[in-house]
Amino acid sequence: MIPPRWGDLGLTEAQQLAHIAWDPGALEVARGLSRRLDAVLIHAPVSRLVYDCNRAPDMAGAMPARSEVHDIPGNTDISPAERLARTEAIYLPWTEGLHGLIARRIALGLRPVIVTIHSFTPVFNGKPRRVEFGVINDADAALPVAILNAARKLTRLQAELNAPYSAKDDVTHTLRVQATPYGLPNAMLEIRNDLIATAEAADAMADQLAPVLNMGLVEIQKQAKAS
Incomplete structure (x- = not known):
């Protein structure tokens, strides 16, 4: 998770395995969805504490000095x-690789759908989170x-829009x-990590979420055809 080049960032082993350093279960769910939906999967290569690929270089969260209650x-x-x-x-190879893949699909006349997969903690800053499955939107x-509507129809998950973020x-x-710049369908999925704490649970979640x-x-x- 943290390549030797950057040492341990001054963190204990327990901290390196905690949610501050990565999204437990998210990659396993993403792999399961990729298999079930025949979708391309691209994931961050290192701990987000070295570089969070979901942040621009000018964002404090790209290389955070503090995460939740932990100093880094x-x-x-x-x-x-x-x-x-x-x-x-880290960031440029990842973002340029993803952009290249999308651009090639668009050049072929395709409209790829972009879905990002994350997980979140059941408790944040001492407050329990009731939501189990969050769906977050950008501009669209x-x-x-x-x-969200499909999750409420097909699962018993406590699903919410734009929660917990x-x-x-x-x-x-x-x-x-x-x-967003290409007008491509997109969504960010957040799954509470106590629901995907094991490989079996993550695979079961992928089974739930694929349909x-x-x-x-x-x-x-x-909707597109009707408009």
Whole structure:
């Protein structure tokens, strides 16, 4: 998760395994959805504490000095040269690779759908979170609303729109940069991580969500034809 080049960022082993460093279960769910939906999966290569690929280089959260209640010593007073080094090593290859994939699909006359997968903690700053499945939108809410409606119809998950985060929290950078400029359908999914804490649970969640995404996509296709 944290390559040797950056040491341990001054964190304990427990901190490196905690939610501050990564989204537990999210990659397993994403892999399950990728298999079930025959979708391309691109994921961040390192811990978000080294560089959070869902943040632009000028955002404090790209290389946070503090995450939740934890200080990140290795990210304190990062020099411009170090910020550039991390941006060039991690963010640029990731974002340019994703952009290239999308551009090639568009050049072929296709309209790819961009869905990002994340997980969140059941408790944040001492407050329990009731939501289990959040769907977040950037500028276009069509697909997120369709996914939300499908989740409420097909699952028993406590599903909410723009919870536990929203675009106002600067969490939709990838959608804003990669999908919104092209007018591509897009959504950000947040899954409470106690529901996907094991490989089996994550796979079961992918089983639940694959038909939800399919139903959401069918709905926006109907809307597009009707407009």
